[in-house]
Amino acid sequence: MIVRIFITAVDPDDVERGNALFREQVKPVFEAFEGCTGIEWYIGVDEHSADLVDVAALSRWESLEHIEPAVSSPEYEVALSELRELFRQTPIVHHYEAPE
Numbered sequence: 001m002i003v004r005i006f007i008t009a010v011d012p013d014d015v016e017r018g019n020a021l022f023r024e025q026v027k028p029v030f031e032a033f034e035g036c037t038g039i040e041w042y043i044g045v046d047e048h049s050a051d052l053v054d055v056a057a058l059s060r061w062e063s064l065e066h067i068e069p070a071v072s073s074p075e076y077e078v079a080l081s082e083l084r085e086l087f088r089q090t091p092i093v094h095h096y097e098a099p100e
Contacts, residue, residue, distance in 0.1 A: 001037070001098040002061040008091040009052035015043060018055060021083040029079035030059055035066025052088050064095065 010018050022041040030039040037060045044054030061067050070076060 002064050002067065003096045003098065004059045004061060004067060005094045005096070006057040006059075006091055007054065007093075008056075008087045009044075009048060009050070009054050009089040010086045011088060012051070012053050014086040015053055015055075018083060018086050019043070021086075022057070026057070026079045026083060029075050030070075032075075033066070033070040033073075035062040036060070036070065037062060050088070067095070 019041065027039055027041070030036050039057060039059040042056045042058065044056070046054065048054055
């Protein structure tokens with residue numbers, strides 16, 4: 001299993017809108033991708049130096065081979081288009097493999 005962690009930051013006033021966009025637009029699309037076994041959205045609780053709020057999406061995948069076609073798809077672009085407008089920092093993406 002591969003865990004994909006996507007981290008960025010949003011303005012505090014945009015947190016609720018980001019939560020709604022994730023729930024309504026992003027999560028259903030990810031759950032439909034072949035090889036994606038789930039996705040969650042997290043809001044940071046630590047203070048941020050730029051008065052922003054950290055946010056992270058954690059998705060689980062059967063393999064790395066499933067991720068590239070998903071994140072290159074038109075469905076991915078549409079799902080993230082409005083949410084991306086809220087990002088105030090360039091996203092950082094990491095992939096981790098769960099040991100067997």
